[in-house]
Amino acid sequence: MKMRFVLLCVAALLVSCSSGQDWRTASREPAGIAPDPATTKEAVLHVYGADAWGWRGWFAIHTWVAAKRTGEDAYTVYDVVGWRASRGVPVVRIARDAPDRHWYGAPPRLLKEHRGPGVDELIDAVDRAAKSYPWVTEYKAFPGPNSNTFVAWIGRQVPELGLDLPFSAIGSSYADSR
Helix, strand or coil: CHHHHHHHHHHHHHHHHCCCCCCCCCCCCECCCCCCCCCCCCCEEEEEEEECCHHHHHCCEEEEEEEECCCCCCCEEEEECCHHHHCCCCCEEEEECCCCECECCECCEEEEEEECCCHHHHHHHHHHHHHCCCCCCCCCCCCCCCHHHHHHHHHHHCHHHCCCCCCCCCCCCHHHHC
16 A cells, blocks of 8 residues: 555656656747837846746746847847757857747746946946856756856856845856855
């Protein structure tokens, strides 16, 4: 009887670990959080977080930075994507992109926002910090370096951001241990 109960619990856990989704078809649509760059002339700097893919989302989030300088008509997204390492390319991605995309089905949350005067200088500092990230070819979901290590690194290099990542940003303290 005990063994059946244990097996039932294990089976339930295994079934619940599967989201029933394929990462290739999961939503990557913008969430509509970021101001439209076509009508917003002021500088905007956002830090986002969304539940990690699959069962990891029970415990952890994926974080990234999106920025638009004064007068620009598009956002630049700064993030780390782990699968890039297995392809032999840098894990750091700096590209024009939708700033507030769903992270493979998980809706983003705005963790930090800066807008208006003085933000262009913050964006310049974020850009320099992102380009000086020391683990550009390394990725480990735990303990890091990962996407949260990257965003935390930027926050440490640019303390004016006032960035305080949540506990679920696993890997954000990786740089502290190095």
